[in-house]
Amino acid sequence: MKKTAAIIILFLFALLVWNVFTFGDSVVSIGDEDFGGPLGAVLATVFAGGGMLLAGLIMLFVGAVLAVVFAGVGILCIGGLAVGACVLALMISPLLLPLLVPLAIVWFFVSRSRKHRYMQQAV
Numbered sequence: 001m002k003k004t005a006a007i008i009i010l011f012l013f014a015l016l017v018w019n020v021f022t023f024g025d026s027v028v029s030i031g032d033e034d035f036g037g038p039l040g041a042v043l044a045t046v047f048a049g050g051g052m053l054l055a056g057l058i059m060l061f062v063g064a065v066l067a068v069v070f071a072g073v074g075i076l077c078i079g080g081l082a083v084g085a086c087v088l089a090l091m092i093s094p095l096l097l098p099l100l101v102p103l104a105i106v107w108f109f110v111s112r113s114r115k116h117r118y119m120q121q122a123v
Contacts, residue, residue, distance in 0.1 A: 027036045028043040035043055 021038050021041055027034050028040045028047070029035075030043075034040075
């Protein structure tokens with residue numbers, strides 16, 4: 001299967017090259033001169049390939065810049081949410097004090113009974 005795929009790809013490439021050099025009416029104008037025929041086809045292919053290569057590199061760099069920018073914006077958003085959560089907790093904490101007092105008392109009695117259990121097991 002791999003050998004067949006390679007043969008088909010080479011055959012299609014050969015057809016493409018034959019079409020460009022035989023039937024290609026590529027005319028490249030550089031300055032005041034026109035280049036046609038096989039030289040025009042080669043120049044058109046080189047210039048088009050160079051443009052595609054340049055476009056690929058530009059897209060790569062734009063993608064990298066966008067990744068850095070969006071990552072920075074994400075970090076700023078998460079930092080802002082963390083600061084907002086801390087401010088909200090500081091604003092709510094005096095209101096939660098009546099709820100925390102009974103919780104502290106229950107916690108004290110549970111830890112005290114647990115401490116006595118450990119001491120009885122040790123003896």
